[in-house]
Amino acid sequence: MSDYTMRPLRPDETRAAADLFRVALHVPPVKDEDWPYAERMYQPGRTLGAFDTELIGTARSFDAELTVPGGRRVPFAAVTGVGVRSDRTRRGVLSQLMRTQLADAAERGFPLAALYASEGPIYGRFGYGIATRALNHRIDPRRAVLRPEVPSGGEVELLSGDAALERLPEVYAALPHYRPGMMTRPVHWWAGFERHWRRAETPLAAIVHNGPDGPDGFATYSVQRQSWRDPSTMDVTNLYAASDEAFAGLWRYLLSVDLVDTIQAEDRPLDEPTSLLFTDPRVCEVTAVTDDLWLRLADVPAALAARTYEGEPVVLEVTDPVLEGNSGRYRVGPDGVERTSDPAELRLGVDALAMLYFGGWPASALVAAGRVQVAEASAVTRAEGLFATRPSAWCGTHF
Ligand SMILES: CC(=O)SCCNC(=O)CCNC(=O)[C@H](O)C(C)(C)COP(=O)(O)OP(=O)(O)OC[C@H]1O[C@@H](n2cnc3c(N)ncnc32)[C@H](O)[C@@H]1OP(=O)(O)O
Secondary structure (H helix, E strand, O other), X not given: OOOOEXXXXXXXXXXXXXXXXXXXXXXXXXXXXXHHHHHOOOOOOOEEEEXXXXXXXXXXXXXXXXXXXXXXXXXXXXXXXXEXXXXXXXXXXXXXXXXXXXXXXXXXXXXXXXEOOOOOOOOHHHOOEEOOEEEEEEEOOOOOOEOOOOOOOOEXXXXXXXXXXXXXXXXXXXXXXXXXXXXXXXXXXXXXXXXXXXXXXXXXXXXXXXXXXXXXXXXXXXXXXXXXXXXXXXXXXXXXXXOHHHHHHHHHHHHHXXXXXXXXXXXXXXXOOOHHHEOOHHHEEEEEEEEOOEEEEOOXXXXXXXXXXXXXXXXXXXXXXXXXXXXXXXXXXXXXXXXXXXXXXXXXXXXXXXXXXXXXXXXXXXXXXXXXXXXXXXXXXXXXXHHOOOOOOOOOOOO
16 A cells, blocks of 8 residues: 545646546547646546645546436536556555545535446445446448338427537536436536537537427437548437437438448437337347446435335345445335334345446346345335336436
């Protein structure tokens, strides 16, 4: 274990943190011309640094809100920018950064923290669990024919240049959170989008679907090909549709764009009906099932109480080795959540609780994998009913 200290970074130290993070991910440090955009991604006071003789590790977050089952928007720490210098890894630096960051989030009254993980083994030990999952699709647009009953209505508008940067934040903010797991996008998130929009080598395009009451969906995409004779691939990102007409209309537009041989749409909700749009559902292949949001219940009683439940109550015994105050027994049911001294029916770590929280995994799957221990057999079916969510939870906002 090396001797190091940890503290929040001053604004003039965040560029060193950005560079450390990027080098840890094997990408070049931020260019001077990119820094004015990248700098605005850093919310003041939310970047931690670990130092020995110099900066050796960092983690940051920004404040946002996450929609939990039942529709409430809950403040959460959106954790990102985690990196430790490669000559200082495996000495506990990340562990200390995580503990400090989580304790700080809980103290500030944030019931939840969440992140997108670079690798699977890193965050479970700190109480994060895969809360939502997503699908990657590959579509052959030249074979894709929409079924005649696919909804129609509304208009798609192509936004160019600064118009996209001005309009998309408003469009996203006005969309209902039609799935649990959707999050607000504060200015610190949009700063990263702006950087990508202005600085990406392959230009991004944005489309908005206008329904009877105004914008009800949008998407962004880029098309890559090496030379004009090569096959080209469209990457669809950010596809949000608050109505069936918007979902169909956005796809109708994307499929109509010329000079596209393959469409890739990554990180789509598990139950989104994309393949059902086509006369031949096989033109839309699932190429991967991936983890979407990793969730951490920083304040277990507050987080459990924030969502709604249907069915019969269950008594959970939760173990949290990092924030020990969360450990204990909770009766969870449609009438609320309370600490209890009743016997435990199911025992689980706080990471497994995060996997139940958005209904991302049925309790029986966690039991089968040994992630939940059963003291009362009937509690498995009750927990499955209590935590189930429809439509499936999905975040889709990378940070
Ligand atoms: C939300 C995001 O920003 S995702 C981006 C995360 N960053 C990266 O992937 C960049 C490259 N990697 C790194 O910078 C570092 O390796 C980090 C941040 C992942 C880990 O930092 P470290 O300081 O080495 O972690 P630390 O020493 O606290 O490790 C704690 C435990 O986790 C384990 N661990 C840490 N990272 C990994 C990993 N990538 N794979 C497997 N195990 C790991 C350690 O072995 C250790 O286990 P132990 O307690 O049983 O000994």
